[in-house]
Amino acid sequence: MIWKILVNFILILLVSILQISFISNLPAGLNGLNIILLVIVFILMFSNYVLAFWWTIGLSLFFEIYFFLPFGLYSLVLFITLNIIYFLLYNFFTNRSLYSVLALIFFANLIYNILFIIFLYLFHLFFQTDFNITLNFDFISLQLFHLILNLFLAFIIFYIINFISYRWRPVFLVKKI
Amino acid sequence: MKKQKKIKIIKISVILFIVCILHFLGVLGSIEGKINYFLNPLFSFFYRAGSEINLIYTQQKEKRNIGDLLQECQKETERLLAENIKLKILEEENEKLRKYLDFKKKNDFGYVLANVISRSDIITYSNFNQFLLIDKGANDGIKKDLIVVNEEGIVIGKVIDVKEHISKIALTINPDCKIAATILNEKKTSGIVEGELGLTIKMNFIPQTEDLKIGDIVITSGLEESVPRGLVIGRISQIKRESNEVWQNAILEPIVNFDNLTIVAIVKPKLSIN
Numbered sequence: 001m002i003w004k005i006l007v008n009f010i011l012i013l014l015v016s017i018l019q020i021s022f023i024s025n026l027p028a029g030l031n032g033l034n035i036i037l038l039v040i041v042f043i044l045m046f047s048n049y050v051l052a053f054w055w056t057i058g059l060s061l062f063f064e065i066y067f068f069l070p071f072g073l074y075s076l077v078l079f080i081t082l083n084i085i086y087f088l089l090y091n092f093f094t095n096r097s098l099y100s101v102l103a104l105i106f107f108a109n110l111i112y113n114i115l116f117i118i119f120l121y122l123f124h125l126f127f128q129t130d131f132n133i134t135l136n137f138d139f140i141s142l143q144l145f146h147l148i149l150n151l152f153l154a155f156i157i158f159y160i161i162n163f164i165s166y167r168w169r170p171v172f173l174v175k176k177i
Numbered sequence: 178m179k180k181q182k183k184i185k186i187i188k189i190s191v192i193l194f195i196v197c198i199l200h201f202l203g204v205l206g207s208i209e210g211k212i213n214y215f216l217n218p219l220f221s222f223f224y225r226a227g228s229e230i231n232l233i234y235t236q237q238k239e240k241r242n243i244g245d246l247l248q249e250c251q252k253e254t255e256r257l258l259a260e261n262i263k264l265k266i267l268e269e270e271n272e273k274l275r276k277y278l279d280f281k282k283k284n285d286f287g288y289v290l291a292n293v294i295s296r297s298d299i300i301t302y303s304n305f306n307q308f309l310l311i312d313k314g315a316n317d318g319i320k321k322d323l324i325v326v327n328e329e330g331i332v333i334g335k336v337i338d339v340k341e342h343i344s345k346i347a348l349t350i351n352p353d354c355k356i357a358a359t360i361l362n363e364k365k366t367s368g369i370v371e372g373e374l375g376l377t378i379k380m381n382f383i384p385q386t387e388d389l390k391i392g393d394i395v396i397t398s399g400l401e402e403s404v405p406r407g408l409v410i411g412r413i414s415q416i417k418r419e420s421n422e423v424w425q426n427a428i429l430e431p432i433v434n435f436d437n438l439t440i441v442a443i444v445k446p447k448l449s450i451n
Contacts, residue, residue, distance in 0.1 A: 013216075017216075017219055017220055017223050018223065019297070020220060020294070020295045020297055020310075021219075021220040021221070021222075021223040021224040021227065021294055021295050022223040022224065022226055022227045023227070023297070024224075024227070024295050024296040024297030025224055025227030025228055025230075025231055025295075025296050026227055026230060026231065027230070027231045027234040027235065027436075028234060031296070031297070050182065050186075053186060053189075057189070057193065064200075065209045065212055065213060066213070066220075066295070066310065066343065067298075068338045068340070068345050071197055071200040071201065072197040072200070075193065075197075079190075130353055132351075132352055132353070
C-alpha cells in the first residue's frame with residue numbers, strides 16, 4: 001500500500017515537473033502540450049475515478065505552489081474538468097476506443113480553457129487582477145493548434161498503451177464508483 | 178460501498194477546502210516555501226533540458242555554422258552595447274561631478290543570480306511565453322518591480338510577483354512589464370516602455386516635439402527607485418506620430434534573445450542585499 005502511494009507520488013511529481021519546467025521551454029509550439037489533462041483522462045479511462053481524483057489533488061497542489069494564481073483556483077478548475085469528463089465517459093463515451101479518448105481529450109481541453117478564462121476574467125472584474133487574454137483570431141487559432149498537439153500526443157500514447165498491455169483493450173465500461 | 182466512496186471523496190474535498198483557508202490565513206506559507214526550496218533544483222534541471230532541445234532546434238533551423246556565428250556576434254554586440262552605454266553615462270556623470278564638487282552617490286546596485294525554472298503560464302495566449310519563473314524569492318531579498326537583466330546586462334524584464342522561494346518575471350515584451358525609460362538622443366527624451374502583443378516593446382508618452390531616430394538606443398531612466406539608470410532595453414525600430422495626438426510612440430526591437438535564458442540577474446539596491 002505504502003509502495004503504491006510512494007510510486008504514485010513520485011509519478012505525480014515527475015508529471016508536474018515535466019509540465020511546469022520541461023514542456024514550457026520546448027520550441028515549435030510544443031509548449032502548448034498539456035500532459036496534466038492527458039494523464040487525468042487516461043487514468044479515468046484505464047483505471048478508476050478514485051485514482052484520477054488523487055492524481056488531480058496531487059497535481060493541482062504542485063501547481064498551486066508554483067503558479068501565482070489565487071490559491072485553490074487551479075484545483076477547482078481541474079476538479080470540475082475531472083468530474084465533467086467522468087460524466088461524459090460513463091454516459092456517452094462508454095468504451096475504451098481511440099475515438100472516446102480523443103473526444104474526451106477534446107472536451108477536457110475545451111472545458112479547462114473556458115473555465116480558466118471565466119475565472120481569470122471574474123478575478124479581473126472583482127479584484128482588479130491582470131487579464132491579458134484577447135479573444136481574437138490569433139488566440140483561438142493558437143488554442144486550436146495546442147488542442148491538435150494534445151490530440152496527437154493522446155493518439156500516440158493510446159497506441160503505446162494498447163501495444164504494451166492486453167488488459168487495456170477497448171471494452172464497454174459499466175462500472176461506476 | 179458506492180456511498181462510502183462518495184462520503185470519502187466529500188471528506189477529502191472538505192479537507193482541501195480547509196487547506197485553502199489555511200493558505201489564505203498564511204499558515205501554510207512556510208510549508209510551501211520549503212517545497213519550493215527543495216524542488217527548485219529539479220525544476221531547474223528539467224528546464225535546462227528543455228533549453229537544450231530549444232537550442233538544438235534553433236541551430237538546426239538557422240543552419241548550425243551560421244547560427245553559431247550569429248550567436249557569437251550577437252553576444253559580442255550586446256556586450257559592447259551595454260559597455261558603451263555605461264561608458265557614456267560615466268562620462269556624463271563625470272562632467273556633472275566636476276561642476277558639483279560635493280556630489281554624493283545616493284545608491285549602489287548589486288545583482289542576485291537566479292536559475293530560470295519555468296516559462297509557463299496557465300493559458301498560453303501568444304506563441305511566445307512572456308513570463309519566467311525563477312528560483313529566488315522574498316527570502317533572497319527579491320521584491321516586486323526589481324529589474325532583471327541577462328548576462329550582458331541587458332534588460333529582459335521585471336519582477337511582478339514574489340513568493341518565499343520563487344518569483345515571477347514579466348519579459349519586456351509582456352504588457353505587464355512597464356519601465357521608465359530614456360532615449361539616447363540629444364535631448365534624452367523620457368517615456369514609459371511596455372510590452373506589446375508579446376512580440377515587441379512600445380514606448381509611450383513621448384512628447385510630439387521630441388526628435389526621434391530609428392536605431393536610437395533606449396535605456397532605463399533611473400526614475401524608478403529600485404531601477405538603476407543606464408540599462409539597455411532596446412532599439413527604436415519604428416516611430417508612430419499622428420499630428421492630432423498629444424504624444425508620439427516608438428516601437429522598440431528587443432536586443433536580447435529571449436529563447437535561451439537559463440540564468441538571469443535581478444538588480445537590487447545594494448543597501449537591501451542580504
